[in-house]
Amino acid sequence: MRDYLTYRRMIVPILIQGVFWIGAVGSIVVGAWLAIQDGRPLLGILIMILGPLGVRVGTEVLMVVFRISLTLTEIKEILAKQTALIEEERRVMVTPRVLRKKPRRDDDW
Helix, strand or coil: CHHHHCCCCCCHHHHHHHHHHHHHHHHHHHHHHHHHCCCCHHHHHHHHHHHHHHHHHHHHHHHHHHHHHHHHHHHHHHHHHHHHHHHHHHHHHHCCCCCCCCCCCCCCC
16 A cells, blocks of 8 residues: 555556456447447447457557556666665675784794
């Protein structure tokens, strides 16, 4: 829920699925009405077949935009983690080591 409130997760892809189903059912109903009531069976059948297909193509184009956004967000998170790891390694490598005294040998007096 927090991701939705901070706009990290999109609501529109869920709504697009609803738009698809409403459009598909609407196309079938309109096609059936044209075929039965209006006396245009060929046009009605075409709308019943091509209507849901057209709605599907349109909604898929919209979904691709959101999938690209989601993928770019995932790439951004992965790169942020890798950058943090690289910075940590650099910090460890640059930190000066504690100067150690040479071990005393017994013959060095």
